[in-house]
Amino acid sequence: MKNVIEIDHLSTYFYTEEGAVKAVNDVSLRVREGETVCIVGESGCGKSVTAMSVMGLVEEPAGKVVEGKIQFDGRDLLSLHKNELRHVRGNDIAMIFQEPMSSLNPVLTIGKQIMEPLMEHQRMNKKQARMRAIELIEMVGISRPEQIADSYPHQLSGGMLQRIMIAIAISCNPKLLIADEPTTALDVTIQAQILDMLRQIKADSNMSILLITHDLGVVAEIADYVIVMYSGKIVEEGDVVELFENPKHPYTQGLLRSKPIMGERQEELYSIPGQVPNPLELKESCYFHDRCEHCMAICQTKLPYLRDVAGRQKVACWLYEEVVEHV
Amino acid sequence: MSSISGSVTKTEAHQAAVTPIRSSLWRQALHRLRKNKLAMSGFIFIVFMLLACFAGPLFSPYADNKINPANMNAAPSLKHWLGTDMLGRDVLTRLLQAGRISLTVGIASMCISVILGSILGAVAAYYRGIVDQIIMRVADLLLTIPGLPILFIMGALLSEWKIPSEYRMYIVMLMLSFIGWPGLARLVRSQMLSIREREFMQAAIVLGLNDRRKLFNHMIPNIIPLLIVVATLSIGGAILSESVLSFFGLGVMPPTPTWGNMIDAANNLIDFEKHPWLWIPPGVAIFTTVIAINIFGDGLRDVLDPKQKK
Numbered sequence: 001m002k003n004v005i006e007i008d009h010l011s012t013y014f015y016t017e018e019g020a021v022k023a024v025n026d027v028s029l030r031v032r033e034g035e036t037v038c039i040v041g042e043s044g045c046g047k048s049v050t051a052m053s054v055m056g057l058v059e060e061p062a063g064k065v066v067e068g069k070i071q072f073d074g075r076d077l078l079s080l081h082k083n084e085l086r087h088v089r090g091n092d093i094a095m096i097f098q099e100p101m102s103s104l105n106p107v108l109t110i111g112k113q114i115m116e117p118l119m120e121h122q123r124m125n126k127k128q129a130r131m132r133a134i135e136l137i138e139m140v141g142i143s144r145p146e147q148i149a150d151s152y153p154h155q156l157s158g159g160m161l162q163r164i165m166i167a168i169a170i171s172c173n174p175k176l177l178i179a180d181e182p183t184t185a186l187d188v189t190i191q192a193q194i195l196d197m198l199r200q201i202k203a204d205s206n207m208s209i210l211l212i213t214h215d216l217g218v219v220a221e222i223a224d225y226v227i228v229m230y231s232g233k234i235v236e237e238g239d240v241v242e243l244f245e246n247p248k249h250p251y252t253q254g255l256l257r258s259k260p261i262m263g264e265r266q267e268e269l270y271s272i273p274g275q276v277p278n279p280l281e282l283k284e285s286c287y288f289h290d291r292c293e294h295c296m297a298i299c300q301t302k303l304p305y306l307r308d309v310a311g312r313q314k315v316a317c318w319l320y321e322e323v324v325e326h327v
Numbered sequence: 328m329s330s331i332s333g334s335v336t337k338t339e340a341h342q343a344a345v346t347p348i349r350s351s352l353w354r355q356a357l358h359r360l361r362k363n364k365l366a367m368s369g370f371i372f373i374v375f376m377l378l379a380c381f382a383g384p385l386f387s388p389y390a391d392n393k394i395n396p397a398n399m400n401a402a403p404s405l406k407h408w409l410g411t412d413m414l415g416r417d418v419l420t421r422l423l424q425a426g427r428i429s430l431t432v433g434i435a436s437m438c439i440s441v442i443l444g445s446i447l448g449a450v451a452a453y454y455r456g457i458v459d460q461i462i463m464r465v466a467d468l469l470l471t472i473p474g475l476p477i478l479f480i481m482g483a484l485l486s487e488w489k490i491p492s493e494y495r496m497y498i499v500m501l502m503l504s505f506i507g508w509p510g511l512a513r514l515v516r517s518q519m520l521s522i523r524e525r526e527f528m529q530a531a532i533v534l535g536l537n538d539r540r541k542l543f544n545h546m547i548p549n550i551i552p553l554l555i556v557v558a559t560l561s562i563g564g565a566i567l568s569e570s571v572l573s574f575f576g577l578g579v580m581p582p583t584p585t586w587g588n589m590i591d592a593a594n595n596l597i598d599f600e601k602h603p604w605l606w607i608p609p610g611v612a613i614f615t616t617v618i619a620i621n622i623f624g625d626g627l628r629d630v631l632d633p634k635q636k637k
Contacts, residue, residue, distance in 0.1 A: 057533070086536075089534065102525065103527055
C-alpha cells in the first residue's frame with residue numbers, strides 16, 4: 001500500500017519566556033492509503049500539535065516547526081509556498097476540530113459554509129455548489145437538507161454540527177482527513193454514530209484518516225494502527241490488535257489498565273501514578289521514568305529510541321533492549 | 328389509512344417547528360427594535376425628515392427659488408409658512424432643499440468613511456505586521472490632529488482654489504470621510520483582531536480559503552451589527568460637521584442651501600434680532616435630526632449588540 005503522508009523526524013517547539021517547549025520531539029509516522037491511524041496520549045503530549053504542524057497552523061513566532069519533513073503526494077508540505085499549501089488544505093487534506101460549536105462561523109448559514117471550499121477548490125459556481133452542499137448534508141445523515149442549509153449554526157445540536165463539519169471536510173474528496181478529537185465534545189451515543197459515519201465514509205472513498213484522541217474506546221472502535229505519544233515523543237506504535245493485546249511500553253500498559261472494563265465492577269479505577277513531566281524541565285532520560293514501575297538505572301540517564309519488536313509494532317523502552325538487561 | 332394520515336400530520340408538525348429558521352437572527356433583532364419605543368420614534372422622525380426633504384419641495388409653489396424683491400424678509404404667514412429671506416425666497420422650501428443637501432452629505436460621507444474604515448481596519452487586523460503598522464500609524468496621525476482645524480484648513484483651501492459651488496458638496500463629503508475613517512478603522516481592527524483568533528477562522532484556514540473569502544465572507548459579516556450601529560451614529564456627526572463648516576462659510580456655499588449656511592443668518596445682528604424665522608428653523612432641523620439619529624442609533628446598539636449594553 002502507498003503512503004499517503006509521511007512525517008519524518010518532525011520537531012515543533014514553542015518558545016515561552018522560560019524557554020523552548022518541545023511540544024513535538026522527533027516524531028515520525030506514516031499513514032497508508034485507506035488506513036486509519038490514531039494518535040493517543042494524554043493532554044499536552046503533542047498529539048494536536050502534530051496535526052497542527054501538518055496543516056501549517058503553528059504560528060510563528062510563538063511556535064516553530066524546527067525540523068523534519070512532511071511528505072504528502074511527493075511534496076514536502078513544510079517547504080511549500082503559501083498559495084500551494086492553501087490548495088492542499090481543504091482539497092487534499094481536510095481537518096475536523098474538537099468543538100463543532102465554535103468551528104463554524106456563527107453568522108453564516110450552514111449551506112454557505114459547505115459551499116465555500118467547493119467554490120474555492122472545485123471551481124463550482126454557486127448553483128452547483130449549493131446542490132452539492134445539499135447532497136453532502138444528506139450524505140452525513142441529516143434529513144431536510146435544504147432547510148438545514150439555510151439555518152445558522154446556533155440552531156443545530158452539537159452532533160449535527162459535527163456531521164456538518166464532516167460534510168465540509170469531505171466535500172472536496174480529500175485523500176487524508178485529520179480529525180482532532182472529533183467526538184470529545186459529544187455524548188457517547190452521538191460519538192458512536194459519528195465514528196460509524198467516519199468508518200463508512202472511509203470505506204466508500206478510500207480516504208485515510210489520522211485521528212487524534214485520548215479515548216482508547218474510540219481507538220479500539222476505529223483504528224487500524226495506533227501511535228502512543230508521551231511528552232512529545234512516540235513511545236509505542238503498532239497494529240491496533242497487537243497493541244491492545246500485547247502492549248509493551250509500561251505507559252501503554254498503564255493506559256490500558258486505567259480503562260473501565262464493561263460488565264466488571266472495580267473498587268477503584270487504576271490510574272498511572274504521578275504527573276506528566278514539565279516540558280521545560282525535560283532532561284536526557286526516559287520521560288516516563290519517574291512514573292514507571294520498571295524503572296532502571298539507564299532509564300534515568302538515557303532516552304530510549306524506537307525499535308521494532310514484532311510485526312509492525314515498535315516500542316521506545318529500555319526493557320526491550322537485550323543488551324541493557326544484562327547490565 | 329389512519330396510520331398514514333397520522334404520519335403525515337406528524338411530519339407536518341415537524342416541519343412547522345423548523346420553518347421559521349431562515350434569517351431569524353435579523354427577524355429577532357427587528358422584533359426587539361419594534362418594541363423599543365424611543366428608538367422607533369427616532370426612526371419615524373428620520374423617515375419623516377427624509378420624505379419631507381426629498382419629496383416636500385416638489386409640492387412647493389416656490390421651488391424655483393425666484394428672487395422676489397417685493398416680498399423680502401416677510402414674517403411667517405399663511406402664504407409663506409416660515410416667512411421669506413432677504414431675497415424674498417420661501418424659507419420653508421429652502422429649508423427642505425437644504426435638508427436634501429445636508430442629509431445627502433451626512434449619509435454619503437458616512438458610507439465612504441464606513442467602507443474605507445472597515446476595509447482598512449480589517450486589512451490591518453488580518454495581515455498585521457507592516458501593513459498594520461502603516462495603516463494604523465496613518466490613522467493615529469489623523470486622530471492626533473483635532474478634526475475641526477483640518478476641516479477649516481481644507482475648506483479655506485477650497486475657497487482659495489475657487490472650486491465651483493456645485494462641486495463643493497461632493498468635496499465636503501470626501502473631507503468629512505477623510506476625518507471619519509480613522510476612528511472607525513481602529514474600532515474595526517480591534518474587533519477583527521479578536522475574531523481572527525476564533526476557532527472558526529482556524530477552520531477557514533484549514534479549508535484553504537483565500538484571503539478575500541476569509542476577510543469578506545467570514546470576518547466582516549461578524550462585525551456587520553457593529554458597523555450598522557456606528558454608521559448610524561456617525562451620520563449625525565457628519566451632519567453636524569457639515570453644518571459647522573457651512574456656517575463658517577467653508578463648506579457648501581450659497582446659493583446651494585444647507586442647514587449650516589442658512590443658520591449663517593444668525594451672524595447678522597439685524598437678522599438675529601428681527602428675523603428669527605431665518606435661523607431658528609434650520610437650527611431646529613439640525614437639532615431634531617441629529618437627536619433622532621442618535622436615539623435610533625442607541626436603540627440599534629441595544630438590539631444588535633446586547634453585549635455592549637451598559
